[in-house]
Amino acid sequence: MTELTLRLYPLPEAVRAATCSFASVDAAVQTAMLLIQLGVPLARCELLDAQAVRAVNARDRLGLRQSPMLLMEFHGSPSGVAEQVETAEAVASEQGGEGFDWADTPEQRSRLWAARHHAYLSALLMRPGCRCVTTDTCVPISRLADNINASIQEVEAAGLPYFIVGHVGDGNFHLGYLIDPNSPAEREVAERLSEQMVRRALNMGGTCTGEHGIGLHKQSFLVEEAGESSVDLMRRLKSVFDPHGILNPGKIFS
Amino acid sequence: MTELTLRLYPLPEAVRAATCSFASVDAAVQTAMLLIQLGVPLARCELLDAQAVRAVNARDRLGLRQSPMLLMEFHGSPSGVAEQVETAEAVASEQGGEGFDWADTPEQRSRLWAARHHAYLSALLMRPGCRCVTTDTCVPISRLADNINASIQEVEAAGLPYFIVGHVGDGNFHLGYLIDPNSPAEREVAERLSEQMVRRALNMGGTCTGEHGIGLHKQSFLVEEAGESSVDLMRRLKSVFDPHGILNPGKIFS
Numbered sequence: 273m274t275e276l277t278l279r280l281y282p283l284p285e286a287v288r289a290a291t292c293s294f295a296s297v298d299a300a301v302q303t304a305m306l307l308i309q310l311g312v313p314l315a316r317c318e319l320l321d322a323q324a325v326r327a328v329n330a331r332d333r334l335g336l337r338q339s340p341m342l343l344m345e346f347h348g349s350p351s352g353v354a355e356q357v358e359t360a361e362a363v364a365s366e367q368g369g370e371g372f373d374w375a376d377t378p379e380q381r382s383r384l385w386a387a388r389h390h391a392y393l394s395a396l397l398m399r400p401g402c403r404c405v406t407t408d409t410c411v412p413i414s415r416l417a418d419n420i421n422a423s424i425q426e427v428e429a430a431g432l433p434y435f436i437v438g439h440v441g442d443g444n445f446h447l448g449y450l451i452d453p454n455s456p457a458e459r460e461v462a463e464r465l466s467e468q469m470v471r472r473a474l475n476m477g478g479t480c481t482g483e484h485g486i487g488l489h490k491q492s493f494l495v496e497e498a499g500e501s502s503v504d505l506m507r508r509l510k511s512v513f514d515p516h517g518i519l520n521p522g523k524i525f526s
Numbered sequence: 527m528t529e530l531t532l533r534l535y536p537l538p539e540a541v542r543a544a545t546c547s548f549a550s551v552d553a554a555v556q557t558a559m560l561l562i563q564l565g566v567p568l569a570r571c572e573l574l575d576a577q578a579v580r581a582v583n584a585r586d587r588l589g590l591r592q593s594p595m596l597l598m599e600f601h602g603s604p605s606g607v608a609e610q611v612e613t614a615e616a617v618a619s620e621q622g623g624e625g626f627d628w629a630d631t632p633e634q635r636s637r638l639w640a641a642r643h644h645a646y647l648s649a650l651l652m653r654p655g656c657r658c659v660t661t662d663t664c665v666p667i668s669r670l671a672d673n674i675n676a677s678i679q680e681v682e683a684a685g686l687p688y689f690i691v692g693h694v695g696d697g698n699f700h701l702g703y704l705i706d707p708n709s710p711a712e713r714e715v716a717e718r719l720s721e722q723m724v725r726r727a728l729n730m731g732g733t734c735t736g737e738h739g740i741g742l743h744k745q746s747f748l749v750e751e752a753g754e755s756s757v758d759l760m761r762r763l764k765s766v767f768d769p770h771g772i773l774n775p776g777k778i779f780s
Contacts, residue, residue, distance in 0.1 A: 277731075282565035311536035352606040477531075508766045512759065 284347035316345035317441030327394035409473035410444040410482030444482030538601035570599035571695030581648035663727035664698040664736030698736030
């Protein structure tokens with residue numbers, strides 16, 4: 273890039289972050305889905321499962337309830353934010369959500385968001401020396417709970433240690449398999465589960481990658497998702513911008 | 527297109543439309559700019575100048591004040607909309623806005639919006655038999671008032687009948703020159719003014735067409751705006767989708 277044009281947006285007048293705990297991942301995801309379907313303009317909505325919460329508690333002594341948790345943020349005018357918060361509490365309560373924790377100042381918000389920001393590294397520490405194989409499927413928001421529930425059943429049945437963090441407001445979530453890098457068997461199980469997740473996401477009208485990208489590993493999934501002729505179109509479009517193939521060569525498609 | 531995927535959004539809980547009159551187009555546009563810069567999430571924001579208001583009054587007997595007018599619409603929760611309305615009234619009043627008219631029901635809103643929807647055809651009736659040459663520049667919102675003011679000065683100096691309607695929330699507006707189709711002189715003046723407007727928009731970091739498109743008439747302006755090499759890139763990108771040149775041939779670029 274040699275030039276960028278930016279559009280400036282004003283900072284929101286009021287910002288409020290909130291955490292809420294649930295008895296199950298399903299209840300947390302149902303809450304997020306309902307809020308989005310009600311049109312609540314969630315500025316951020318992140319999920320941590322019980323394993324992720326346990327991991328950040330262990331590392332940062334956050335003292336959070338060790339159960340699935342939603343982290344939400346609301347932006348707007350003071351009364352608009354108050355209204356969103358009220359709706360969020362009502363919907364979460366119907367799903368059994370409890371232990372609301374609200375934060376209005378930047379310092380308080382940073383403390384709440386630390387749980388999300390430190391989840392990945394904290395989870396790695398739960399199995400010292402492990403390697404994390406991270407999934408990245410994304411489905412229409414109406415299928416998100418089905419997708420996460422099925423993924424949990426599969427990984428529980430396989431017996432691999434794992435954790436979940438999710439940008440649930442986008443229909444996107446990451447399941448991290450914590451595998452022993454010296455165990456080809458564990459690696460194989462993680463790859464098989466990951467492949468099942470991609471197939472399920474595609475069957476639900478979703479995508480094989482929500483944000484991490486195709487890179488090298490998902491090139492065949494991209495073909496499954498978009499079809500040969502679409503991928504060929506992408507290849508030809510890229511070559512208009514990159515006739516000599518010097519921009520990130522070999523990635524996305526060969 | 528052979529397939530479309532739609533994302534559904536819920537209808538807003540509350541909708542309120544409003545009109546407000548101003549002593550000058552400048553005051554109306556300043557109001558729109560200030561509201562946007564304050565982060566008020568205007569769902570719609572349209573400008574009619576005094577000539578456009580006079581035209582719709584004459585056709586539809588709307589009885590509106592014959593002065594420049596903003597039509598705004600606010601979407602959200604009931605208290606969110608109330609808050610937006612309060613801010614809009616305060617900002618408009620500071621710019622001398624008066625004669626607020628609010629509408630909450632769909633029927634009331636349709637009545638208010640009739641003024642905007644009928645403006646073009648009503649304006650044509652102000653000069654029976656005329657033809658309308660419509661401009662369509664768009665500039666960054668911070669330059670919109672400058673752009674409209676300069677355009678008005680030019681058309682007033684040239685003495686052509688005209689009217690203005692604007693999607694001022696987008697930095698886009700349309701100035702319609704009402705010319706005698708049998709007068710090559712009037713046509714020439716309209717074309718010259720229109721060309722001046724495009725040059726000014728480009729100088730302000732804007733674009734030669736906000737929404738009407740390049741088509742045939744603005745092909746050389748597109749080259750001025752984007753540069754030869756960018757237009758060449760566009761041409762090659764299009765040919766990836768349309769290798770046989772059968773999609774809207776001859777438009778945008780030759």
